Amino acid sequence: MFNISQFKLTVTLASLLISFASHAVWYESSGQAVIHNGNKQQARQQATQEAIKQALLFAGASINSVQHLTNGLLADDSIEIRSSGEVDNIELIDEVYDGDILTVSIRADIFAQKLQCRAADYQKSVVTTWYPIKHRQQAAVGNLFDFGQQVAINFQQEFNQHATGAHVYQLEPYYLSLQNGAPVAIELARKADAQFVLLAEITEFSTMQNASSSLAFWQTPSVSRDFTLSMAVYDGNTGDQVFKQSQGITSNWEFDMHESIEPSSSRLWQSEFGKQLTSLLQSLSNEIDAALSCLPAYGRVLYVNNDQISINLGQQDGLRKGDQLTLFQMNQFFDPMGKLHQQYQLHPESVTVTQVFPHTANITSFSGAPLVNIQANDFVARR
Structure with a gap:
């Protein structure tokens, strides 16, 4: 699991419907944030903003203002919004306080439109x-x-x-x-x-x-x-x-x-x-x-050398220098009813492509912050 001191993001794919053009996918996401100096409101906003943003971007949808969504979300138990037909519904599930750690959980019903999804670039x-x-x-x-x-x-x-x-x-x-x-x-x-x-x-x-026809028996x-x-x-x-x-x-x-x-x-x-x-x-x-x-374009981490990471996406996949990607780990688990679920754990630091080769590429932290606990067979995805 990624070592994240400020918050941890977990995106659970609850139900996958085949056609993204006409059906939505439910994502459940939870964000954790540290409450500094007793400022619970700031922690709520930070955790909720990040959870919504990452869920939407990971699903291939686009939004103009995460701040607008979180303000509405924090004011009500649920909120319905529409943004170019991509986001159908966002609901606040719960918020849990554990000492100075706040966890906010949401559920998002997301449409990834073919003409607008960024994953189509790859x-x-x-x-x-x-x-x-x-x-x-x-x-x-x-x-x-x-x-x-x-x-x-x-x-x-x-x-x-x-x-x-x-x-x-x-x-x-x-x-x-x-x-x-x-x-x-x-x-x-x-x-x-x-x-x-x-x-x-x-x-x-x-x-x-x-x-043969009876008139042409031969x-x-x-x-x-x-x-x-x-x-x-x-x-x-x-x-x-x-x-x-x-x-x-x-x-x-x-x-x-x-x-x-x-x-x-x-x-x-x-x-x-x-x-x-x-x-x-x-x-x-x-x-x-x-x-x-419009399905997410996934790649795998091939090897890690300090902060230099090589992935198995390259020019043949449409990758370009300067592209930003999301690092994540994926786990699978069965619920008590025997249903298989996928759980995506997203790294808080986005990465950028620094070198591109025919079948591989090198990536590094976009902000320059260290990329901790990344290992081979972790994943990258088009944001």
């Missing part, structure tokens, strides 16, 4: 694998048992060509089932040093022979092929599922039923089936990019 790193075919016998037509490998390659190309908020920078050369879920996602994210993990599965790949019956791709994206740090969707096509299959088709051939991808599949991949790319664009 590209989120995504790792994925080849896509298995759920019913492998369906791949016998065309001898396309490894088609999921080529679909993954084409998706990576489509995504990186059109996406603005994220990039699939690594494609692992093996199959992982969509059913593996969060535990495998966390392991893969750490192995690949990525923030998000995309798992996908071809859930439908069947063919159907259409009956014609070869036409064949159609169904294709459905199911995708899920996980936060590699928490295991939270942030995106899940299935899309499918039904297209004319213009090849002989007994012909072997090369999965990467232009003949396949320039066919009607291939063109419709490319459109499907583009659609899923846009959906995932929109879902990730």
Whole structure:
């Protein structure tokens, strides 16, 4: 835990809803402050201001005046405000005195709008694998048992060509089932040093022979092929599922039923089936990019040398010299009902980027104050 003498900030993610564009996220934050010379009002204001400010900035929202919020908050048990549709509700939960330490707790209902969130400035790193075919016998037509490998390659190309908020920078050369879920996602994210993990599965790949018209009985019956791709994206740090969707096509299959088709051939991808599949991949790319664009851009601390800290974000992630970031630690715990929660402990000192390299960067304290108790595998986030 960070050694903070003046106050400690804890931001607990109580409920995560997938779409930040249309849903809010509840954050509970508590700020502690030392009461100097018996001035309780000043301590209340300091702790509450900082808790609100850090919660809002960490969630990706923006405000014009924290002072205005805290004045209203301190006057009433609850206050409702609206700021460009981003902050829907802030409530005062309680305040506790323990000697000369005051703890003020709030709960904030926050919208992170896509067009305004600062996290959209950074590209989120995504790792994925080849896509298995759920019913492998369906791949016998065309001898396309490894088609999921080529679909993954084409998706990576489509995504990186059109996406603005994220990039699939690594494609692992093996199959992982969509059913593996969060535990495998966390392991893969750490192995690949990525923030998000995309798992996908071809859930439908069947063919159907259409009956010929009675007026043209001599014609070869036409064949159609169904294709459905199911995708899920996980936060590699928490295991939270942030995106899940299935899309499918039904297209004319213009090849002989007994012909072997090369999965990467232009003949396949320039066919009607291939063109419709490319459109499907583009659609899923846009959906995932929109879902990730306003999520916080996380990075990890690689090593600490006195006050010089190296992180795993760099030019490829959109990092620039002079950018300000937030240092934090993240813990997970289960409540008595068995529900998993994430707890974010934010460091009081913001940091600034001093050097940027392709895949890493160096950061230091923005104010020049010492950065105490920072260690490898702590996190940084776009403020």
